[in-house]
Amino acid sequence: MMTNLFSSFDPTTKMNLTLNWTSIFLGLLILPSMYWIVPSRMNILWIKMCLTLNKEFKVILKIKNMKKSMLIFMSLFSLILFNNLLSLFPYIFSSTSHLVLTLTLSLPLWMSFMIYGWFNNTIHMFTHLVPQGTPTILMPFMVCIETISNIIRPGTLAIRLTANMIAGHLLLTLMGSTGSKISFIMLNILIMSQLLLLMLESAVAIIQSYVFSILSTLYYSEVN
Template sequence: MMTNLFSSFDPSTYLNTSLNWLSTMLGLLFLPSMFWLIPSRYNFMWNKIIITLHNEFKILLGNNSIKGSTLIFISLFSMIMFNNFLGLFPYIFTSTSHLILTLTLALPLWLSFMIYGWFNHTMHMFTHLVPQGTPSVLMPFMVCIETISNMIRPGTLAVRLAANMIAGHLLLTLLGNTGSMLNLFLINFLIITQLLLLMLESAVAIIQSYVFAVLSTLYSSEVN
């Protein structure tokens, strides 16, 4: 039984089970079929998405990127998107609405970029701290601002994804809880509203996973 509105986002109280985080791995069930079954429209669609993402990430990373580096960001996109979509189904825990998962993805990724950049391209990283054409008087302030903006990147990545997932689910929950107190006309209106919100959430699930992957790609392209 939910104690408050946010209980549905608490893995320790949601359905009173400790297996909620297993939903993070459910996305893997959708992938293996393409390796041993006759290709279907789903397989062709997924291959098309992967090829499109590969070409786009390749442009963002530039010519100096290591071969196969786009696969990291395609895998990241796939994992987040599957988890976002699974969270829209009843009784499936939305793992991407938690900072535990989003920070686990964002922090090591950003930290690896920083370590690689500062060890291998030190001067290039220093030049990023002072934008070209900055007056000498403003240089100390620009270094502070650029350093802070660089440090909060994993936090903004994680919070953006988690907040967008929580916001839509909360709105659906709030509207759904009012159904028992409405008359027949308003219930029909509520169902239509819920369906429209569900379509919006489906779009948000794709957009947020894409934004996370693209921003990670841009951050990695800056250290080369």
């Protein structure tokens, strides 16, 4: 029983189990099916999407040996995409709506970028603290502002993904909870509006996984 609106995002309130976090690995059960019959429609769609992302990442990274880097960001995109889409199904725990997961993804990435950048490209990292053309009197303030904006990057990455996933799920929960209290005509309107909202949430799930991976790629490109 849902005691309040936000309890649907609590991993301990669904069926009184703490195994809801295993929903992160449900995407692994879907992935092998696309390789049974090659080329399948799902396989062709996935390859086209990967090639499109590959072109996007190539423009941002601008490095010759990028295979390992591409693998990291493509895996990150796939993980977030599968979890976002799976959370739209009934009775599947929404793991990407928790800061525990999103910070686990963004914080180690940001830390690794910073450690790599400051140890290998120290002068390059210092130049990023003062944008080109900054007046001399404003340089100390710009260093403080750029330092703070750099520190809060993993938080903004995590909160952006969490807030977007929570907002849509809350709206769907609110609309669905009123279904037993309205007339038949209003119920039909409610179902149609929920279907449209579900289509919007599917687009948001794809866009947010793309935004997370693209921003991570941008942060990586700044330390090279």
